Amino acid sequence: MIWKGTYGWSKHTSLDVKKRHGEASRIVIKKVQSDVMQDDKNTVRKSERTRQTILNAAAKLFKERGYTATTLRDVADEAGLKAGSIYYHFASKDEIMDEVLDTGLRAVYEAVKAAKNACDDDENYLAMIEACVHAHLKVLFTQGDFVSANIRLYNQLPKEIQERHHTLRREYGNMWDTLLLNAQKAGFLHSDLEIVPARQFILGSLNWTVEWYDDSKYSLEALATRCVSLIARGIYSN
Amino acid sequence: MIWKGTYGWSKHTSLDVKKRHGEASRIVIKKVQSDVMQDDKNTVRKSERTRQTILNAAAKLFKERGYTATTLRDVADEAGLKAGSIYYHFASKDEIMDEVLDTGLRAVYEAVKAAKNACDDDENYLAMIEACVHAHLKVLFTQGDFVSANIRLYNQLPKEIQERHHTLRREYGNMWDTLLLNAQKAGFLHSDLEIVPARQFILGSLNWTVEWYDDSKYSLEALATRCVSLIARGIYSN
């Protein structure tokens, strides 16, 4: 209860273990039939599969309508079960939101870090920046709902929830700052560029693409290329 | 009822005139004391003043928490009256949202158009673009809540509400497209620049500043200058 106690945010009464919310999140492998297997029936507790279904449904609806506007009955509907059943898997609506947010941001973070590290040349900062932009956008539209939900809703969430994700957000920002700073030191970027606002501007412009990009018009690759171009050289010609 | 009928969106039963919702929106001047006077007591129906207070309160809360998460009781509270009284001024929560959205976008539109037209040199497209960016940002943080509410929430609103504001949005976009296109024809912009995505990118990056700009760090002017620089020449140095 941050705003007043009547805002649809539940109190998040910490884990009362009775039905084991979240415990099922540990993947239980029953038999290792072949070497690697798809996360399918028999390999994973049913509970775990349902849990994922719920999260997917929730992410999708949260992103589309916002947190409060999304009903647990809607989520249940989308996931193909009844509202009450959700509580076998999650302790509260808040908890679902938490996990959606975390999943989304983490996906971006990991993907971008990987893309950066995948660059052969450790000194080719421009290539790294471009790889990061591509990765960020790709994950934005691939892991879609989780990331978008995070991006779209973060600032509308009550402080309490925000704080739980503050650290990870900061880490991601820092990663970019370091990259940009290195690039600047190496002379690739304008020397008068203020790193932090620049990073905020860049990530903002990328994040906002979820509000307007329409993949039926042109490919994700094309979008990424254009974004890189705009970020790199701007619009002016000379 | 767009989503399902249980989403907190009222049915918007068109104007049943009994108490005259919205009629009070016509400003009634009682006596013209001096030539020009501030919109103050005695010049404007009390109803009109209260109406504005409600809109301000609503815009602020909508922007912060989102539409559904904002209660009419909250709005009333913020505006200093009781929830029921709101219905003397507005027919429904939807109607308030409508007016907030409209006010916000219109403010940006007018301000930017004015800024553009204020440029002495009709051919100096770069100056015009820069003036527009400054104006957009200025209004974004001045008329604040209305504009931000619009920007932040638009895509989360049900189609029905969105459609009512579609035209104005399109008009604003067109204005930018025309400006950019002229600038490009005159050779000021990269010739390979795709206008529409570029405009979306630019406006997006500007709009997103509401999510991160902190006016205690540096001035709005400084922000605008930096944004112009990034948009114009990008981050790369050569």
Added chain:
DNA sequence: AAAATAATCGAACATGGATTAGATAAATGG
């Protein structure tokens, strides 16, 4: 200042929301 109108209140209503608990069905393990 009385009469008429405008604006606000206060208490209700109906609905739908998150959450709970007990019954029931499905899956699992021996």
Added chain:
DNA sequence: CCATTTATCTAATCCATGTTCGATTATTTT
């Protein structure tokens, strides 16, 4: 295939929300 555990459903609870409406108080007009 029975016993146990796991997962889902149904129905109920409690509470907040948008909205209504008659009563009440301000404000204006005559």
